[in-house]
Ligand code: HEM
């Protein structure tokens with residue numbers, strides 16, 4: 001009886017859990033936020049170029065270092081996920097710890113990038129009309145960093161769970177959410193830096 | 201059993217979990233706090249939304265009456281102003297700045313707090329789980345958070361009436377520079393800060409709620425409830441939630457940039473501004489039009505976020521009470537999808553006269569006019585459903601038909617406003633006020649009333665008084681037209697909106713009699729709402745007891761017991777065999793055919809599947825040991841000893 005019912009039910013239900021679905025919808029919502037900011041940037045830039053009021057500047061090197069860090073952190077996040085999938089439960093905490101350290105270094109590197117921008121004379125509040133480009137860089141990277149903080153909280157929770165052996169082959173929901181969200185943030189950052197590079 | 205967090209697949213776990221609860225009704229006693237305050241039950245959350253929405257509605261309506269008094273009798277003094285508003289009504293005269301504040305908060309309350317949260321929040325929460333056949337929302341906890349963010353947001357917004365400089369006054373759209381410069385007008389100070397905080401809390405609430413609605417509809421339908429058997433209410437709530445999910449984050453973006461401009465010295469929206477006595481500001485390079493783009497990217501979908509639930513509710517109420525299948529179910533769904541899609545590409549029609557490229561304006565004009573097509577499809581389908589129906593004039597039905605009327609008369613003027621050229625004359629005039637109050641304000645309020653009267657028995661287990669309801673309907677219907685119809689003519693003659701006093705300008709002074717007429721009619725409408733309030737609260741406590749399916753409706757919510765229970769159905773969740781609108785089928789004796797009625801076949805039961813075991817079967821260790829040994833496993837490639 002029950003197997004039959006599970007099958008008939010699955011035609012009406014998606015195969016993945018509600019929590020994963022919720023994560024994806026959250027990702028859609030925050031993508032809209034980044035789309036809004038980057039379109040605002042683009043529109044502003046076109047306007048500014050027409051009025052000779054747009055300052056193009058090279059992004060500080062720290063932003064590029066961050067890009068490498070976030071990429072590696074995603075790789076380790078994936079390793080953690082794979083370890084869980086293969087039931088290598090005794091590897092997950094260390095892999096997550098490395099991911100966490102990389103995530104924190106990303107934050108530091110972003111901070112150093114802002115310091116560098118300040119040293120270049122580019123502040124959050126602009127002096128010249130054209131310097132709004134710098135304000136936008138602060139906003140985009142700042143809002144992204146804010147999302148990263150959320151991701152760090154998720155990683156810490158996953159780490160705690162993994163030490164309690166609550167993440168393994170049969171219990172993948174949470175690590176899956178972490179992985180999805182973290183990859184999303186990595187992709188957003190790579191998008192942002194390429195966008196800022198090509199549309200400077 | 202393991203907790204939900206670590207189950208491999210809570211989708212199929214949760215029904216069983218709840219089934220256990222369902223079998224023994226009112227199993228465990230809940231404390232007052234967990235039952236009425238921090239409740240995670242969707243039915244209770246729905247009531248919380250409704251009551252909060254009604255309270256906010258009273259504030260919004262009260263404000264409109266106050267500023268209507270000012271418009272009708274600008275030279276009179278009303279001690280009422282002074283006693284209510286204190287220094288803003290000195291000597292019984294309304295302060296011009298405060299007039300703007302009242303208009304702004306009135307618009308904000310009506311649009312966001314009453315018709316977004318009050319309408320969508322109430323009925324999505326009540327009906328989604330009940331009509332799709334789910335025990336509760338996908339995440340009851342997020343659902344509770346959603347309500348409390350909304351509540352907090354309401355409190356923050358209303359608290360702006362208590363601050364020295366008054367509430368935000370730059371219109372419900374809070375355009376910069378008025379909203380960006382603290383010194384621009386009194387309300388631009390703390391009042392606007394509170395407005396922005398309130399809206400950010402509101403956005404969080406809307407996203408938490410909306411994500412839940414989408415997941416519940418797509419993931420948690422009962423057996424047999426395929427998408428093409430969903431009641432139209434659910435389609436409307438689903439698409440509304442999708443609109444919110446895609447557009448509210450953009451408003452958040454707009455708001456954040458505005459906050460940076462206000463408090464952190466950036467100039468996203470500011471340039472070349474001279475302020476009285478302050479001289480030129482240092483802000484340069486920004487553009488207020490950027491704000492308008494971001495705002496209206498939400499703003500236009502927002503009007504459909506308001507309207508679509510009302511349309512969905514009317515579809516259900518009309519079909520049930522006309523005892524006929526809804527005419528063109530698929531067409532109804534497709535037109536909702538069409539409206540949703542189009543609503544994202546028409547925002548420019550609010551900005552025709554910002555100096556946009558005429559070519560762009562023309563594009564926005566075309567897509568705007570195309571919205572008339574799905575809207576007309578919906579209207580004709582309502583009319584065709586009513587045609588030759590065996591109509592039962594319940595109060596809900598009357599309000600639903602009222603919605604159709606207002607949707608037509610308000611919608612037609614949208615075609616005028618959508619014309620880029622005509623809009624040069626009509627923009628920011630009372631024509632706009634007339635248009636949006638009919639098509640969005642009144643139509644959606646009527647949908648909300650239709651929903652309240654129709655589902656009151658489900659929410660509170662009591663019936664509302666029909667005589668009072670009929671009176672409420674007619675008075676509201678008549679006053680809506682008396683208030684808003686004359687505004688069209690004022691607008692055509694060029695009377696601008698958001699003006700404090702018209703008697704000083706001869707061209708506008710000739711409309712004084714009309715203004716008095718409108719205000720008197722508005723008070724008539726106000727009295728009608730008192731009837732409603734009395735009926736609503738009196739019926740909760742003293743109303744006639746409701747039966748299980750008082751309107752003889754087909755949908756699943758009427759198969760649940762009158763007394764609410766946690767998990768909705770005492771036994772198994774009903775299985776669905778057909779669409780929601782099979783009324784008056786010629787081959788059936790009774791004129792309705794509930795979705796869960798197996799007909800001639802044997803009733804099937806929904807058996808919740810066996811939960812998957814998610815506990816860890818390997819060797820167990822203390823967390824700290826696991827943590828440290830994991831490094832050894834990683835770096836020294838140590839093998840796990842089983
Ligand atoms: C109770 C009956 C109502 C009356 C008498 C009323 C009256 C008015 C009037 C006269 C104005 C324009 C004032 C001005 O421009 O100076 C106004 C503005 C507005 N109303 Fe209403 N209204 C009512 C209900 C509603 C409802 C149900 C909605 C829901 C959508 C609504 C939404 C708005 C909005 C968005 C504005 C524009 C606010 C702004 O300019 O920023 N109103 N109302």
Ligand SMILES: [Cu+2]
Pocket residue numbers: 499500503546547549550
């Ligand atoms: Cu619009």
